[in-house]
Amino acid sequence: MKTATFANRHIGISEEDYPKMLEKIGVKSLDELIDRTIPANIRLKEPLHLDPAMTEREFAEHINKLAAMNQPFKTYIGTGWYDTVTPAVIQRNVFENPVWYTSYTPYQAEISQGRLEALLNFQTVISDLTGMPLANCSLLDEATAAAEAATMMFGLRSRAQQKGGATTLFVDEEIFPQTLAVVRTRALPQGIQVQVGKYKELNFTPDIFGCIVQYPNNSGNIEDYREFTRQAHEAGCKVAVAADIMALVLLVPPGEWDADIVFGSSQRLGTPLFYGGPSAAYFATRDEYKRNMPGRIIGLSKDKYGHTCYRMALQTREQHIKREKATSNICTAQALLATMAGFYAVYHGPDGLKEIAKRIHSLTNCLNKQLTKLGYVQKNELFFDTLRLQLPENVSTQKLQTIAMSKKANLRYFDNGDVGISIDETTTLADINHLLNIFGIAAETNIQEITDIPETSSLTRELRRRTGFLSHEVFNKYHTETEMMRYIKRLERKDISLTHSMISLGSCTMKLNAAAEMLPLSNAGWMNVHPLVPKEQAEGYQLLIQKLGEQLKTITGFAGITFQPNSGAAGEYTGLRIIRSYLESIGQGHRHLVLIPASAHGTNPASAVQAGYEPLVCACDDRGNIDLNDLREKAETHKDELAALMITYPSTHGIFEADVAEICQIIHQCGAQVYMDGANMNAQVGLTNPATIGADLCHLNLHKTFASPHGGGGPGVGPVCVAEHLIPFLPGHASFDHEQNEVAAAPYGSAGILPITYAYICMMGTEGLTRATEVAILNANYLAACFEEAYGTVYRGTNVFVGHEMILECRKLHEESGISENDISKRLMDYGYHAPTLSFPVHGTLMIEPTESESLAELDNFVEVMLQIRKEIEEIKRGDASADDNVLVNAPHPEYEIVANEWEHSYSREKAAYPIPSVRENKFWINVARIDNTLGDRKLLPTRYGSFN
Secondary structure: OOOOOOOHHHHHOOOHHHHHHHHEEEEEEEEHHHHHHOHHHHHHOOOOOOOOOOOOHHHHHHHHHHHEEOOOOEEEOOOOOOOOOOOHHHHHHHHOHHHHHHHOOOOOHHEEEHHHHHHHHHHHHHHHHHOOOEEOOOOOOHHHHHHHHHHHHHOOOOHHHHHHOOOOOEEEOOHHHHHHHHHEEEEEEEEEEEEOOOOOOOOOOOEEEEEEEEOOOOOOOOOOOOHHHHHHOOOOEEEEEEOOOOOOEEEEHHHHHHHHHHHHHHOOOOHHHHHHOOOEEEEEOOOHHHHOOOOOEEEEEEEOOOOOEEEOOOOOHHHHHHHOOOOOOOOOOOHHHHHHHHHHHHHHHHHHHHHHHHHHHHHHHHHHHHHHHOOEEOOOEEEEEEEEEEEEOOOHHHHHHHHHHHOOOEEEOOOOOEEEEEOOOOHHHHHHHHHHHHHHHHHOOOOOOOOOOOOOOOHHHHHHHOOOOOOHHHOOOOOOHHHHHHHHHHHOOOOOOOOOOOEEEEOOOOOOOOHHHHHHHHHHHHHHHOOOOHHEHHHHHHHHHHHHHHHHHHOOOOOEEOOOOOOOHHHHHHHHHHHHHHHHOOOOOOEEEEEEEEEOOOOHHHHHHOOOOOOEEEEEEOOOOHHHHHHHHHHOOOOOOEEEEEEEEEEEEEEOOOHHHHHHHHHHOOOOOEEEEEHHHHHHHHHHHHHOOOOEEEEEEEOOOOOOOOOOOOOOOOOEOOOHHHHHHOOOOOOOOOOOOOOOOOOOOOOEEEEEEHHHHHHHHHHHHHHHHHHHHHHHHHHHHHHHHOOOOOOOOOOOOOOOOEEEHHHHHHHHHOOOHHHHHHHEEEHHOOOOOOOOOOOEEEEEEEEEEEOOOHHHHHHHHHHHHHHHHHHHHHHOOOOOOOOOOOOOOHHHHOOOOOOOOOOOHHHHHHHHHHHHHHOOOOOOOOOOOOHHHHHOOOOOOOOOO
16 A cells, blocks of 8 residues: 655655556656766665655644744844744745745736735835835845845946046944945955944045945944034935835835935844844835835736736846846845735735834833833844943943843843843833843832833934825725735735645746645744844754755755855855855965856856856857867966856756766866756756766755745745855854855844754655656656647757756747747637746747656646647637737637627637637636736836826
8 A cells, every 4th residue: 555655745646646647758767867868977876865754743843843942032132133023924825825935036017916006016116115116026135135235336326436446335333234235245356345334433545445334233323423424425325225114104214315325124124133134124225216226116017908917017127138238146135034024014005014113113212211210221222123232330331131032032242341222122120120020120129010101202303204105095995904814815816826826937946835835834833033042042943954954955965055145046145155254265266257058047147147157158059068169279378367167057059968968077177166056956856966977966856856935036045055165165144153155144044944944854864855856857758749740849958858957949830820939828718728938048039847746637737738729829820810810829818808799800719719628627717907007117116006097
């Protein structure tokens, strides 16, 4: 009797399905397919050495035990992270809802209207609170947003500044330490000199191009930067402000005192601490800088019938398109968390946010008043939620810390002996009395218990906010749970996700995100841990990170790992920074070229530039393989300048290159390192690995290979695994060990989603992981065989097999019928499917990756759909259907068009809406027709207040 293991639940194909699929492919066994697809010289000699696979029940008990090891101290450390209340209606209906967490980045706007509206809400919140006209729909975290601000200001230098050598960035010394560390990491390879000092003492010189200040600052003091900003602008400098989003509810927004960029974290808007992440950073700027701003922007547009709709604007800014000319390498952001933050603002509305902010401020005022009576000296003249206290002579830092720890309270301890306390949304009257008790014992003074917290403000009139915010009706009508639940559901129904059908995007690996993997994230033991608590209070996290690190090192064959990068693109950048540090350590820091094959992952060139390197493109042959002669010639010609090769394996062309081991040898012979982009690790796990192939390091996309969900465009995690010689150059963190190559705010990046990947590996085990890889390759080759006659594949490997994905040829169809790959993508929506990857990496094509999670029935249904679309194209080609009025050029067909009284098309409503019987069983109704992209770019409307009138 077969046991229903987790692997059997995860993998959609059973052994009973193999014969049909293998026959279609033209091989006798799965082993034969794998042997003929992956070069023999890079195959693993033995299975992965992982612990036996757990059942779902066993893992649930195991992960709950780990969570229980995290100690629930009350934490007042602040420094950019604050406990908050996630409204249950948002946690239940968004964070724990697979419609929201399994959806893809909204490139296909017609089937992403719900997500796009939610993200536009987020942008509106940020724009309103910062006083800036333009906000993006999130970045990774506050520290990386600061680094992006630095890069953006550097790029905005005037010609005179560039000629004059303006390369200095001034950073006020009262910025959060982790933010300064990440800015330094980014600045150095880009030729930016970081000058740290007191903003009041800055003498603007011609070499300074930009400034970064914190509002309120690291100590908690609220500075008035208006005169500083005026002086900076007179000197031709830009000013970027790291601002606390909750404080902006009460403070004059930086946009009103002429800041150029405002950035920060939206974590306080209902996102749990998660030991440092994930939470959405925000980034806002002036309208004139819209093409320089990093990240994605949601804007308004209209569909073909004039209905207002939403779309991702200015998509030509994307790194896959701009490549080395991109202003940033940010790809995955934090869309799911930005969505939650936007819903938090919708649920509370402007009055609710004011109430929360005023309560935080009043609690802080009350605490300050009472501590002053006990002899503690408040060093902040003006504050919102943070006190910085000088201790009385009879109270030592050690004495206070000992008492606080015994009372299970974490305070912040400054190097000079001062103590910090940050109040947040979760702080209660009882907590204030608990703090007073701690400080009273330390001061050996009796305290009187506080029984009431009056509403008070210590803010001066000049710094108090006078302008309103969130006036749009969406922020003023959904304040009951019933209405909020229904609003979320209305948006949910407008999005296609993995809950509806297969998402066949190539290079994105939209596999199952199993419920058993996701459930732990709702455990308070994982949710409510501040990233800077003593390690012994986060023992569960520490053990999970250690265990997962060992698993991933085993899978990749490497000796070291960092979890700090909180996206795949950030992992690429981190890997190159590690290489740079290593080369500098051996006297080879002059190497400045990175060789990147045309078949590499799309963000690689931008990542290379961000790391201070110059990309050098290597050609591919007609079959999609790296041109070995071209690679060898360029490597040897530039052997003294070559720092690294960035290679994706299997390549973005969808093939396992037979010469990959020789390619690595060529690079090493030139004294350079081999960086492997792990975007396609789903085709390696258990069968080969980067170390065996010959790479020196690789990054991993946990939101691809290792089952963490895409969340509509994030969160992601991009850990980097390295060989022994690169371990000394892994990112550190100033709070825990050493400041080096720091690339994220938190020591372990987005640690809160690591339980997902840990669950996946623990429950799949060696056999399950290996079979998943084999089935991913099986599924891709099955689809390639099914589509070969109707479409054809652009590239196949040396042995005429594809890897785990394929590129469908659509260019000839366009020549013959006028139907483009975009028309095919839009028509797929009528059939209830998300489009494959469009025109990447080859223009005029569709890239498909079925993953191992899909069943044979789903694959066959997708094949039927694609073949039916091919017949519809043939009708146009033969002249049986109008070239100007057909189901493809008019797709998608929204519900309002199908049910309209008038129907003027030359084909039937049934053909438009129900082209094959299976669609009737699972019809996804689209609510907008094809969207006008150029309108949304010509007139960018990035908030809820926009109008085309």
